[in-house]
Amino acid sequence: MARHSHGMDPMTFVTSVHCMDGRVQEPIITFLRDRYNVSYVDCITEVSPCRILSDESNEKSIKLILNKIAISLHHHHSKLIALSGHHDCAGNQSDRAQQIEQIHKGKHMLNEHYPEVDIICLWVNQDWHIEVV
Numbered sequence: 001m002a003r004h005s006h007g008m009d010p011m012t013f014v015t016s017v018h019c020m021d022g023r024v025q026e027p028i029i030t031f032l033r034d035r036y037n038v039s040y041v042d043c044i045t046e047v048s049p050c051r052i053l054s055d056e057s058n059e060k061s062i063k064l065i066l067n068k069i070a071i072s073l074h075h076h077h078s079k080l081i082a083l084s085g086h087h088d089c090a091g092n093q094s095d096r097a098q099q100i101e102q103i104h105k106g107k108h109m110l111n112e113h114y115p116e117v118d119i120i121c122l123w124v125n126q127d128w129h130i131e132v133v
């Protein structure tokens, strides 16, 4: 495989698990591309995935998300998963603090499945700006 001549291996793909809400797509992708200097963001979208991942009774939905994450990690060699929630989510009536709790719980679960991968938690606020939480 050809090596890039400049410094470390570029991390070409990262993985983002975020809501299907059209308002969060661009802010999250732009944030991750800029922060990690990657070419692409694999996007796994659900209606409020942080709510799904934080509730063990959603076994089937969780499995579908995990399968998609596995493809991104194994085929695109992503070394980072971002899990996020956002302001004014139609699929999640919880307030900011409660959603952030769900995100952290989801992160913990993902970490058990993928201990070799970094996982970061993001909040898309009322200005559609990204906060690392």
Ligand SMILES: [Zn+2]
Residues within 6 Å of the ligand: 019, 020, 021, 047, 048, 086, 088, 089, 090, 091, 092
């Ligand atoms: Zn949403």
